[in-house]
Amino acid sequence: MTSHRIALIPGDGIGIEVLPAATAVLDAVGRRHGFTLGYDTFDWSCERYEREGAMMPADGLDRVRHHDAILLGAVGRPGVPDHVSLWGLLIPIRRTFRQYVNLRPITTLDGVAGPLRDAEGVDLVVVRENVEGEYSEIGGRLNRGFPEEMAVQESVFTRAGVTRVLDYAFELAAGRRGVLTSATKSNGIIHTMPFWDELVRERALPAVSWNQEHIDALAAKVVLRPREFDVIVASNLFGDILSDLAAAVAGGIGLAPAANLNPERDFPSMFEPVHGSAPDIAGTGVANPVGALWSAAMMLDHLGHAEAGDEVRAAFRAVLAETPVRTPDLGGGATTKEFTAEVLNRLGTAG
Ligand code: NAI
Numbered sequence: 001m002t003s004h005r006i007a008l009i010p011g012d013g014i015g016i017e018v019l020p021a022a023t024a025v026l027d028a029v030g031r032r033h034g035f036t037l038g039y040d041t042f043d044w045s046c047e048r049y050e051r052e053g054a055m056m057p058a059d060g061l062d063r064v065r066h067h068d069a070i071l072l073g074a075v076g077r078p079g080v081p082d083h084v085s086l087w088g089l090l091i092p093i094r095r096t097f098r099q100y101v102n103l104r105p106i107t108t109l110d111g112v113a114g115p116l117r118d119a120e121g122v123d124l125v126v127v128r129e130n131v132e133g134e135y136s137e138i139g140g141r142l143n144r145g146f147p148e149e150m151a152v153q154e155s156v157f158t159r160a161g162v163t164r165v166l167d168y169a170f171e172l173a174a175g176r177r178g179v180l181t182s183a184t185k186s187n188g189i190i191h192t193m194p195f196w197d198e199l200v201r202e203r204a205l206p207a208v209s210w211n212q213e214h215i216d217a218l219a220a221k222v223v224l225r226p227r228e229f230d231v232i233v234a235s236n237l238f239g240d241i242l243s244d245l246a247a248a249v250a251g252g253i254g255l256a257p258a259a260n261l262n263p264e265r266d267f268p269s270m271f272e273p274v275h276g277s278a279p280d281i282a283g284t285g286v287a288n289p290v291g292a293l294w295s296a297a298m299m300l301d302h303l304g305h306a307e308a309g310d311e312v313r314a315a316f317r318a319v320l321a322e323t324p325v326r327t328p329d330l331g332g333g334a335t336t337k338e339f340t341a342e343v344l345n346r347l348g349t350a351g
């Protein structure tokens with residue numbers, strides 16, 4: 001029997017509430033598909049930061065380096081600045097483990113009414129560059145407190161970094177509907193974005209029909225004509241914004257999954273729902289676990305169990321399409337546990 005070692009980082013707030021849903025469902029499909037998952041849980045979080053002054057221990061990355069994958073809930077806590085949780089945990093994991101692809105599938109689900117009158121049949125994937133671009137450490141602040149105070153932040157786009165994420169996106173598109181849209185802004189950002197556009201032309205695959213759109217117009221089109229998109233490839237910042245927007249179009253942030261992939265598999269990849277720690281509902285037991293379940297399904301795909309991943313996706317889709325059971329963010333009255341129990345039921349292993 002195949003067995004995988006998973007590092008679990010529940011984090012803060014509803015991260016702690018949705019990860020048990022994910023592991024329950026993973027264990028259930030594992031039993032049916034002949035693999036087991038062993039978990040090591042790490043308490044790395046803003047709560048730990050408040051207690052010990054760091055999101056994770058100094059040797060934290062080494063403790064998860066040899067796991068097969070990392071499953072993360074969410075981090076963030078009122079009173080702890082958001083850049084602490086991002087730069088103290090998520091960004092070191094993404095960069096040290098070369099998780100340069102951030103994959104965010106966005107699909108409308110039957111039974112979930114999104115904010116648009118007609119968004120049925122949306123099925124797109126945002127491929128976000130995940131380790132360079134606008135999220136850089138290069139820059140600084142000068143003259144703090146004086147009228148001439150200033151801040152400078154440099155974007156970093158490398159040929160190697162852009163090329164590898166474009167190659168991933170083109171190949172993904174070739175295996176889907178064969179359509180790729182590149183998010184750009186080469187009219188206003190006159191050095192990095194024309195470079196990005198050049199590399200897109202260079203790496204394009206003949207089997208893929210592609211075009212480029214300025215990010216502002218693209219944002220509008222994702223709202224107005226979301227069905228037209230298949231794969232959207234974007235820089236770190238553009239991809240971040242666009243994927244939250246597209247997730248909202250498809251029905252809500254609580255549903256959206258993400259994978260931080262190291263395609264070469266030299267290091268573990270990390271799977272996490274797109275949502276944050278939701279302090280406004282944390283502790284009430286009503287967080288929507290679908291984003292976490294879907295992320296867990298993507299982890300199964302990555303571990304070579306795509307059939308089991310499909311089964312998880314089919315199970316939560318069936319609950320949403322065929323029953324009234326749903327969490328309050330989707331207009332229902334179910335708790336996280338009740339919804340998860342219904343998903344486990346569909347998997348034939350009520351737990
Ligand atoms: P958020 O995603 O935590 O919440 C935004 C809104 O959506 C809230 O009203 C929340 O109740 C609702 N929501 C989110 N997920 C939900 C779910 N699964 N079920 C039901 N409702 C859900 O984003 P926000 O408020 O901007 O950030 C809160 C904290 O989370 C901050 O500290 C932020 O830095 C952190 N954060 C962490 C992320 C991560 O760990 N990857 C990602 C985004 C935010």
Ligand code: MG
Binds near residue numbers: 240241244
């Ligand atoms: Mg975001």
